[in-house]
Amino acid sequence: xxxxxxxxxxxxxxxxxxxxxxxxxxxxxxxxxxxxxxxxxxxxxxxxxxxxxxxxxxxxxxxxxxxxxxxxxxxxxxxxxxxxxxxxxxxxxxxxxxxxxxxxxxxxxxxxxxxxxxxxxxxxxxxxxxxxxxxxxxxxxxxxxxxxxxxxxxxxxxxxxxxxxxxxxxxxxxxxxxxxxxxxxx
Amino acid sequence: xxxxxxxxxxxxxxxxxxxxxxxxxxxxxxxxxxxxxxxxxxxxxxxxxxxxxxxxxxxxxxxxxxxxxxxxxxxxxxxxxxxxxxxxxxxxxxxxxxxxxxxxxxxxxxxxxxxxxxxxxxxxxxxxxxxxxxxxxxxxxxxxxxxxxxxxxxxxxxxxxxxxxxxxxxxxxxxxxxxxxxxxxxxxxxxxxxxxxxxxxxxxxxxxxxxxxxxxxxxxxxxxxxxxxxxxxxxxxxxxxxxxxxxxxxxxxxxxxxxxxxxxxxxxxxxxxxxxxxxxxxxxxxxxxxxxxxxxxxxxxxxxxxxxxxxxxxxxxxxxxxxxxxxxxxxxxxxxxxxxxxxxxxxxxxxxxxxxxxxxxxxxxxxxxxxxxxxxxxxxxxxxxxxxxxxxxxxxxxxxxxxxxxxxxxxxxxxxxxxxxxxxxxxxxxxxxxxxxxxxxxxxxxxxxxxxxxxxxxxxxxxxxxxxxxxxxxxxxxxxxxxxxxxxxxxxxxxxxxxxxxxxxxxxxxxxxxxxxxxxxxxxxxxxxxxxxxxxxxxxxxxxxxxxxxxxxxxxxxxxxxxxxxxxxxxxxxxxxxxxxxx
Numbered sequence: 001x002x003x004x005x006x007x008x009x010x011x012x013x014x015x016x017x018x019x020x021x022x023x024x025x026x027x028x029x030x031x032x033x034x035x036x037x038x039x040x041x042x043x044x045x046x047x048x049x050x051x052x053x054x055x056x057x058x059x060x061x062x063x064x065x066x067x068x069x070x071x072x073x074x075x076x077x078x079x080x081x082x083x084x085x086x087x088x089x090x091x092x093x094x095x096x097x098x099x100x101x102x103x104x105x106x107x108x109x110x111x112x113x114x115x116x117x118x119x120x121x122x123x124x125x126x127x128x129x130x131x132x133x134x135x136x137x138x139x140x141x142x143x144x145x146x147x148x149x150x151x152x153x154x155x156x157x158x159x160x161x162x163x164x165x166x167x168x169x170x171x172x173x174x175x176x177x178x179x180x181x182x183x184x185x186x
Numbered sequence: 187x188x189x190x191x192x193x194x195x196x197x198x199x200x201x202x203x204x205x206x207x208x209x210x211x212x213x214x215x216x217x218x219x220x221x222x223x224x225x226x227x228x229x230x231x232x233x234x235x236x237x238x239x240x241x242x243x244x245x246x247x248x249x250x251x252x253x254x255x256x257x258x259x260x261x262x263x264x265x266x267x268x269x270x271x272x273x274x275x276x277x278x279x280x281x282x283x284x285x286x287x288x289x290x291x292x293x294x295x296x297x298x299x300x301x302x303x304x305x306x307x308x309x310x311x312x313x314x315x316x317x318x319x320x321x322x323x324x325x326x327x328x329x330x331x332x333x334x335x336x337x338x339x340x341x342x343x344x345x346x347x348x349x350x351x352x353x354x355x356x357x358x359x360x361x362x363x364x365x366x367x368x369x370x371x372x373x374x375x376x377x378x379x380x381x382x383x384x385x386x387x388x389x390x391x392x393x394x395x396x397x398x399x400x401x402x403x404x405x406x407x408x409x410x411x412x413x414x415x416x417x418x419x420x421x422x423x424x425x426x427x428x429x430x431x432x433x434x435x436x437x438x439x440x441x442x443x444x445x446x447x448x449x450x451x452x453x454x455x456x457x458x459x460x461x462x463x464x465x466x467x468x469x470x471x472x473x474x475x476x477x478x479x480x481x482x483x484x485x486x487x488x489x490x491x492x493x494x495x496x497x498x499x500x501x502x503x504x505x506x507x508x509x510x511x512x513x514x515x516x517x518x519x520x521x522x523x524x525x526x527x528x529x530x531x532x533x534x535x536x537x538x539x540x541x542x543x544x545x546x547x548x549x550x551x552x553x554x555x556x557x558x559x560x561x562x563x564x565x566x567x568x569x570x571x572x573x574x575x576x577x578x579x580x581x582x583x584x585x586x587x588x589x590x591x592x593x594x595x596x597x598x599x600x601x602x603x604x605x606x607x608x609x610x611x612x613x614x615x616x617x618x619x620x621x622x623x624x625x626x627x628x629x630x631x632x633x634x635x636x637x638x639x640x641x642x643x644x645x646x647x648x649x650x651x652x653x654x655x656x657x658x659x660x661x662x663x664x665x666x667x668x669x670x671x672x673x674x675x676x677x678x679x680x681x682x683x684x685x686x687x688x689x690x691x692x693x694x695x696x697x698x699x700x701x702x703x704x705x706x707x708x709x710x711x712x713x714x715x716x717x718x719x720x721x722x723x724x725x726x727x728x729x730x731x732x733x734x735x736x737x738x739x740x741x742x743x744x745x746x747x748x749x750x751x752x753x754x755x756x757x758x759x760x761x762x763x764x765x766x767x768x769x
Contacts, residue, residue, distance in 0.1 A: 045631035047638045055638065123637045142634050165226070168280040169623055170615040173552075 036064045042082045046074045047122035048144030050096065055122070063087070070095050074143070100160045103141040104148070108133050110155035117147035117156060192437040194430045196566040197422040198599045200356050200519065202395060207359045207478050207486035212367055214490045215477075215503060217264050221289045221494030222274050222530040223249065228323040229330045230256030235287060241268040244298040246471050249287045252318055258331040259321045263473040263492035266291040277497070277515050277532055281525030289494070300469030310336075310382055313466075320465035321472040321533075326350060326426070326455035327516065329534045332462060335452055336382045345450035346436050347385040349376050349459060351392040351399065352419060352426035355517030358537040360476035361456050363488045365392070365399035368460060369406035371467075375459030377412060378466055383452055388414040389435045390456075395421045423519065424597040428453040430566050442593050457536075477531060479504040481514070481539035491531050497538055498527040504540075512541035519598040553606040561600035561610060567593050571600035571610050578617035583624070586617045594618075664712065671715055672708035 040060035051071035053059040063069055069083040070092040077094060084091040106117070106126075113131040125141040128134030147156050161167070226232040233250030237243060243262040250260030266289045273283035305313050314333040322332045338344050353361040365372060380388055390407075392400045397418075404416045419425055419434050429440045431453065438449045446453060457476065464470045473493055480486035483504040491500055497513050514521045515535055523541060531538075539545075561571035570589055577585040591614055600610040735743070 040635075043631075044627075045635040045638070047634065056635070122641060123634045124641050125637075139630075140633070140637070142630070163280075163282060165276060165278055165280060165282050165284050167623070167626070168278075168282055169619040170279070170612065172616050173609050173612040 033061075033064060036060045038086055039063050039083065042075070042079060042086065043072060044074045044079065044142070046142040046144040048074060048142070048146060050074070050144075068092065068095070073098060102143040102158045102160045103138055104136050104143065104145070104156050105159050106134055106136055107155040107157070108135060110153050112153055112155075114152060116150040116152065120146045120150045122146060191417070191419060192434055194422070194425065194433045194566055195568050196564050196599060197424060197430075198564050198602050199421070200423055200602060202421070203357045203480070203518075204359050204362070204395065207357070207480045207488060208362060210485070210487045212363050212476060212488045212490055213503075215492070215495060215500060217291045217293060217295060217492065218495045218499045219291075220269070220496070221263055221266075221291060221492060222496065222528075223260060223263060223287045223289065223494035224274070224276055224530060224532055225250040225260055225285045225287065227260060227329060227493070227533045228258045228321075229328070230254060230258070230334075232285070233257060233260050235271045235285065237262075237268045237271065237287060239268055239270045242266075243268060243289060244296050246298045246300060246469075246473055248319075248471075252331075255318075256331055256334050257318075258323045258333075259319050259471070260287075261321055261471040261473050262287075262289060263494050264289070264291045265294050265296040275526045275529055277524050277529040277535065279522045279525075286494075286530070297470075302469055303466045305378060305381075305466050313378070313382060317462060317465060319471075320461075322458065322462050322465055323472070323533055324455055325457035325461065325475060325533060325536070326428075327520070327534055327536060329532075332454070332458055335447075335454070336379065338383050339447050339450070342448060342450045344383050344385040344452065345387065346432075346452075347376075347380060347383055347388045348428075348432055348435055348451060348453040349379075349388065349390040349414075349456060350426060350428065350431055350453055351390055351396075351403070351456040352431055353396070354393060354421070354423045354426035355519055355537075356423070357480050357539055358478050358517050359480075360478045360488050360536050362396045362399045364457055364460060364476055365396070366402045369399075369402040370410065371463045372456050372460045373403065373406045373410055373412060373414065374467065375461070375463030376414060376454075377410075378462050379452075379454055379459060380412075380414075385450075385452070388412075390414055390416045391419050391425075391431045391435050392416065393421045393425060394418045423599065424566055424595070427566065427595055427597060429595070442590050472533060475531075475533060475535070477535055478537040479540075480537065482507045482510045482542040482545055483540050491535075493533060494530045496528045496530055497524060497535075500531060501527075501538055501540060506540040507542065509542050509544075510540040511543070514539040514541050514546075518546065519602065520596060549609075550607055552608050555606055555608060558605060560603045560605065564599040564603040566597060566599060567595065569594060571614075574617070575608060575610050575613050578613040581617075581620070583617055583621050586614075587621065591617055591621075667715070668708045668712045671711035672704065675707060675711050676704075 036057075037060075040057055043056040043060055045056050047055045049055070050073050051059040051062075053062055059067070059072065063083065069087065069089060070080050072079055073094055073096040075083075076098050080094060081091055083089070104125075111128075111133050113128060113133060115128065115130050115134070117134060118126045118128055122144060123140060123142055125137050126134055126147065127137060143158065143161075145158060148158070225235055231253030233252055235249065236251050237249045242265075243249060244265045245262060247262045248259055249262050249268075252259045269288040269290050271285065271287050274286040274288070275281060276284045278284075303313075303316050305316070308316070314336050317333040317336070318331060323329045324332060324335075351361055351365055353359070376388060376390070390403055392403065394400075400416055400418050407414045407416060417435060419431070424430055425434060428446065432446055432449075432451050433439055436451060438446075438451060440446050440449060440451075461472045461475075465472070474490050475493065476488055477491045477500065478486070478488050479500060483501070483506045485504050487504055489500065489503065497515070501510075501513060512523045513527055515524050515538060516522065517537055518539065521537070521539065555572055555575060557572055559572065561575075562569070565571055567590075569591075571594075574586050574589045574591050574594070577583070577589065578591070594611075594614050596611050596615060598611050601608070601612075604610060
């Protein structure tokens with residue numbers, strides 16, 4: 001009799017806990033992979049494809065699946081560092097040279113209004129219409145350079161973003177080391 | 187009037203050095219050789235220039251239009267000709283250029299037609315807009331557009347209006363002289379703020395090292411019969427910080443990430459009240475301000491200076507000593523060495539100090555932090571500068587924010603008391619600007635991501651819409667054909683021979699059960715018709731490869747055909763009639 005009771009109690013416990021776990025797995029289901037989201041938050045969202053993937057999200061997925069973390073030149077060395085911190089991997093030098101932040105500029109005199117760059121821009125930063133002059137909305141441009149190849153008249157150039165009063169940053173305090181005045185040799 | 191004062195935490199007592207510049211009354215600085223008026227002089231949007239090179243302007247004429255609500259207009263400080271609208275070096279620690287309107291004065295100093303603004307009969311919105319149009323901004327140094335602070339909160343009743351005449355920073359005496367000489371206009375200006383905000387109390391805080399100013403203000407308040415209290419507060423740097431003065435006068439401590447308006451308190455500088463009154467009562471926009479010129483000069487004094495006056499020309503009025511090697515804009519605690527002596531005086535310029543090594547000996551080198559805690563005791567905001575220093579130095583910006591770096595007002599008390607002479611405030615400024623830059627980048631990245639995803643969505647949608655449109659067009663085409671066929675079929679039923687003659691295909695199809703369903707029949711008819719057409723087309727096109735043969739080819743074919751016939755593979759057929767292949 002006792003053994004039956006013990007089995008019954010254990011069975012009941014198993015059923016209750018199983019139900020609780022089953023409920024939790026439905027109620028607290030994690031949509032998507034949180035790691036991919038964290039990786040994507042570090043990537044600069046230029047959608048430039050320099051990593052070999054069609055956008056930042058596919059690269060984030062690839063990193064989560066074990067791809068290298070040093071394929072994102074716009075993210076820079078700092079981006080690699082942050083990815084390494086997040087994933088517990090080793091910091092590697094970037095696989096391309098790091099460029100200063102830049103934006104595209106359309107030479108509006110040369111532009112023929114072909115709309116090819118508008119189609120190429122991944123972030124909708126170019127305005128214009130067929131046979132009308134196009135222009136770049138500077139604050140929206142991520143500097144991905146994807147508009148350069150399709151332009152048939154080569155009227156788009158990249159320019160580094162100059163420092164101005166609005167984006168100027170205080171510099172890291174540097175301790176000046178001055179040479180002590182030389183004493184005459186005694 | 188007896189009043190219970192509260193104590194603010196921390197603070198330091200640097201030598202005040204104020205007596206040098208208060209011996210002489212305010213003088214009006216002469217019109218300089220040229221005026222460089224920066225467009226961006228206040229917090230918020232950069233005003234848009236509305237003049238161009240060659241334009242004649244009059245004193246007080248609008249030259250920069252406010253851009254957005256938090257932005258204030260900019261006016262020509264004197265009459266003359268606009269020389270250029272171009273980039274010029276700014277009185278800013280960066281030493282970078284910004285857009286300026288350069289004016290060559292004609293010396294006549296001729297005003298635009300200006301008249302008082304009837305604010306008693308105007309709606310509060312109209313008064314605020316008028317102050318924005320007049321370029322009235324906070325002249326205490328933060329240059330926040332004043333009209334933006336004159337909207338009473340809808341949820342919190344306005345308790346106290348605090349007027350800041352503390353002027354706690356050493357060397358600076360422009361507010362002191364203003365209150366001594368122009369107290370009545372200051373009090374009238376405070377009256378405007380009072381009318382707009384409707385506070386329960388108005389408190390004017392003045393440090394106890396300015397008894398003449400306090401007396402003048404008391405006299406003016408009494409003469410005008412206003413119920414304002416002039417309160418003398420102890421001299422302690424930085425008692426003139428807005429949050430510190432509010433704490434001392436009202437006992438209210440503004441919590442982190444909140445504004446004083448959330449507690450029903452608003453704070454204005456005395457000079458701001460003065461300019462607001464000049465704008466309202468005389469129609470004069472802000473084209474000049476009081477500037478203390480002191481430091482390493484023969485005759486320290488306060489001047490009424492046109493905005494845009496080159497600092498070097500202003501300094502010459504006070505005859506600087508020859509060993510002067512720079513100009514500090516602002517006080518010794520929070521000011522900075524201007525990058526170029528020619529930079530213009532702006533609305534934020536309350537003081538120029540001629541710099542030399544005797545007054546400001548070069549700082550000995552920085553030494554390691556010994557964690558003595560002096561900075562934490564001196565901090566008026568009860569922060570822990572030594573912790574923030576450590577994390578700023580390590581570029582661990584998340585941690586600096588945990589220690590509330592954004593509550594730091596950069597008053598410099600911590601650097602002042604540091605026995606290791608660590609430039610703490612510089613580290614905090616570095617950390618703050620890095621955090622802001624990251625925030626900007628993050629926002630830009632989020633925006634780019636959202637637009638990228640939207641673009642993808644849009645492309646998908648366009649593709650789907652195109653496919654749908656094509657399908658619809660095809661369906662419409664088919665329906666049209668079906669209708670035609672059905673019409674033909676319907677016509678073919680009653681007069682069979684006519685229909686058969688006209689459309690043999692339809693006639694062929696129609697004998698199949700008619701009664702079933704006219705629609706189905708129509709569909710069947712179309713399919714049949716299509717099949718017939720395809721067959722006919724095939725038949726018409728297939729023999730093509732045997733057309734126009736050369737005689738040699740024809741001969742070859744004939745031979746092959748003869749062989750096939752001989753082998754009984756096929757029946758005798760006229761050569762070249764069909765291109766049938768052997769199975």
